[in-house]
Amino acid sequence: MSTDFDVVIIGSGPAGVSAAFPLVEAGLRVLMLDGGKQASAPRPAENFIQERATQDDQWQWMVGEHFHPLQMRDALSPKLRVPGHAHVFDGFREGNRIDTDRFVALGSLAPGGLSNAWGCGVARLTGAELDDYPCDPDELASSYQRVARRIGISGPASDELSDYFALDGWGQREIPLDTIHAAMQRKYLARRDGLAAEGFRMGRFRLAALSEDRGERLGCNQSGNCLFGCERRSLYSATEDLLLLKRFDNFHHAELVVEDLEQQGQGWLVRGTQPRDGSPGAFRAGQVYLAAGTIASTRLALNALQLAAPVRMLSCPTAAFILWLPTFLGAHRTNAFGSAQLAFVQKLREDVTALGSTFSTTGLPMSEFARHLPLRRRYAVDFLRALMSSCVVGNMFLPGHLSDNQAMLTPDGSLRITGGHHGDVADLLKLAASRLRRAYARLGAFMLPTSFTPGPPGGDIHYAGSLPMRSQPVRGQTDADGQLHGLSGLYVVDGASLPSLSEKSHTLTIMANADRIANAAVRRMQRQPIQRVFHD
């Protein structure tokens, strides 16, 4: 099969759809390719607690027919163990020929990519954090605004972390906190000066989740089903944007697992296999935008460059923990928003800040946490059953510059990723654990002994920076417009092109950067129209 387009975008995740809008709106013929798997597992229809108590088939969406949660042992996030998300992660490594050593390489081959399972936490980089970016900060600021308005963000108009998240001008009101988080917030407000002196600040996590109805997406009803797929579409997923893009006549979408790219004259040939039957497929275009997610895009780019030298891959060191609030022991369980509620920011060192958040346990499967406890599984489950209604679960990210991963194209065309953290990460995590233990104790929340669990390199999917944008790029890097040095017409619009990776949730930055790159390309094309290099 061979069809001609102005632009082929590889990947329909947050990066791909963000790059697509400016190109499609400018009238270009755009083809978006992705791996193509759709959800198949059943999802809850009622609220989480109700379903757990009354539905005979609840085990199916909790553990799945193939006991998916028990098999996914790779990373810390409970979302990886939800059977309804199996299609999001399935086949990614094999499809993209990824081989790893001490690195959890999670990615997606599904329409909408990892945003089918993400936590919806959003943040914006501030001036100092954009120092490494070779592009115009005002252009990025406009892109942040466009993307934030498109996806819909909720969170308060001002609180302790307004300056940190820097998004409040564009937000809907916050989704209500559950009773445990509301109590923690009240205690925090009474003690904030002392905690601030110790470098600990707390506020509402900013989320790409609606609190109020907006068009076909409805505001959160706190059913607790967040982890299993929001039945009201309150949580943003790139599949929402894919639906909007499909309304344009000049936008096309096809299933193809892309294997390689070849420059042909002034255009590109994109080759791969159809996910349904494995048959070969190929498309031609004047330009190609890589949005297959950091890991897959890195392999495709290094392959197109035939670059065998290793490149760095940034990833955020992470940890998870459980907090117990004794005053809530035996409290009645009610449904609550199931994603991050309160965020904390903890300064650990001049160059190291930690961002973390806490989740209600009412919408989480318990099996995930039982394995973190130093008890035999049976006793751990009993213990958690007794305690869970008085617990919240926390996670934490450190900046990506503390990672030491390398990615390298092997002679057979696979991407080999080797993971590692800087030597000081273990001590930083210990420091974070002890400071968090102290700070939360002042809020009446006690970290369960040994529950603080560091993640393996790559374990929480915050990857970036393997093909970094530079003002003076060399081979294996991209320029300020996202174009891969030495390969005209090949752009990188996902996390691979970010020059740095802070502790902040980075997807909104990926999206803003993709929007910026595509808008800049449209402006260039308006000055010098794109050549239709292939004709029917």
Ligand SMILES: Cc1cc2nc3c(=O)[nH]c(=O)nc-3n(C[C@H](O)[C@H](O)[C@H](O)COP(=O)(O)OP(=O)(O)OC[C@H]3O[C@@H](n4cnc5c(N)ncnc54)[C@H](O)[C@@H]3O)c2cc1C
């Ligand atoms: C459990 C979990 C929680 C997360 N929480 C957060 C959070 O709270 N905040 C945050 O900022 N980020 C979070 N993330 C990360 C976030 O999901 C990613 O940063 C984001 O989805 C990256 O977008 P992307 O478009 O670059 O890549 P992806 O979302 O990975 O999309 C890649 C796309 O490329 C396609 N693709 C891949 N390979 C090929 C190929 N060879 N051929 C064709 N198509 C291909 C896929 O089908 C998919 O459509 C989380 C991720 C997970 C899994």
